[in-house]
Amino acid sequence: MITTRPRGTADILPEEAGRWRFVEDTFRRICREYNYREIRTPVFEHTELFERGVGDTTDIVEKEMYTFRDRGDRSVSLRPEGTAPVVRAYLESNLHSGPQPVKLYYTGAMFRYDKPQAGRYRQFHQLGVEALGSSHPALDAEMIAMIMDFYGRLGLKGLELHINSVGCPRCRLALKDELQNYLRPHAGELCINCKNRLERNPLRVLDCKEKNCDRIAVNAPTTLDCLCPDCGDHFDAVKEYLDRLGVVYQVDGRLVRGLDYYTHTAFEVMSTDIGSQSSIGGGGRYNGLVEACGGPPAPGVGFALGIERILLAMKGRGAYFPAGDRPDVFVVSADAECEKDAFDLLFALRKCGLGADMDYMGRSLKAQMKFAGKTGCRFVVILGGDELKRGSASVKDMTNGSQIELPLKGLAEEIKKLIGGN
């Protein structure tokens, strides 16, 4: 059926698109202030990039990628996330041999073959930033502060910021041992998933939401219990920088993010009122990723935010959105003979930079007025035989209904003055 969109996709209609633009514009502004520069990468990549970069044991790669073979028999995939492509570009264009860190931001569509539900789509849109080449804890803090700053400017409230450190690979190994020792006696009480996780990836038992698992996990050793001295220092420094900025956070030793490449700092922002898909943004440090992608050892930090979920949270809280675009002027012809003059006038107005439109449905004067009212225009210019004889036009202010007659010559400039005057 050609009149239905693919499952899990959405059309962003004009009214909604205005809200998207508001979110995106706010993001771009903040990126400029924090000195992150835009990067645009392809919407599809070699499948191998995601297998290596995201991790081939993650759900994303195992069962959620849009993968296909192109006509040259190459396996390519629609990007399921933005970090791996940015890292690839960083390497491919030798950005790592320039001044570090390289601070980049991106916006765009991502694709995941999930079952759609509230706040979860197959094509969704992310805003993200990555800072490559520095392992300084102030950078982790800057990024977390930046997200909260961004949400604040959108008028989002009722958010929870959770932070954690998942340590380096050595810490993880230690934790894995500790966890398995703690969990094995409880194995019989865990859910089926967690029984499997116990041997393969016991970290994930920590944020299982099953009641029994949750109860057991509360007392389990966390990532924080197993941090090596270096990782502990790094995390303390991140917290200190956040404290200096007055950023409010909760340390959550059970926060384990799904992607394999995270090391050290991990963070996530939750909204309490958008349904079960409550995460509206998250990120962390990934010091092993660049190397895993075939580059030199280079650290990185980044985050990604979901636009759809941000919008959901904003609507849930009745957040402010700026008014949509509307024309400055609508040109109305009082009788059919004036239509061509109205057309000329319309283009004269536009040439002066005014947003202008007219009726294209052959409507009566009354209907044209009605239609003009619905466009939300500020002024209506009425052109009729009487006015034309005098070389003038009637200008009606739609906000108060007042009407004056002005000469056609220089009309656009006059209207500009009237708009500027308010």
Next chain:
RNA sequence: GUGGAUGUAGCUCAGGUGGUUAGAGUACCAGAUUGUGGCUCUGGGGGCCGUGGGUUCAAGUCCCAUCAUCCACCCCA
């Protein structure tokens, strides 16, 4: 991938136990004395009742399948 709910005009929804030409509100269009919006009144256009099967003399109404949406699990943005 698993489970639950729903699917009637553009939109929001009515349509007891199956029975003639499927309704409302809203939106859209046109009128309400001769060149003017927002309020009010009147009229009008618009529906493969998601789709495909089945039961029945008869199905929007019952059964099955399928597709889609929503909700939860899972996962994550």
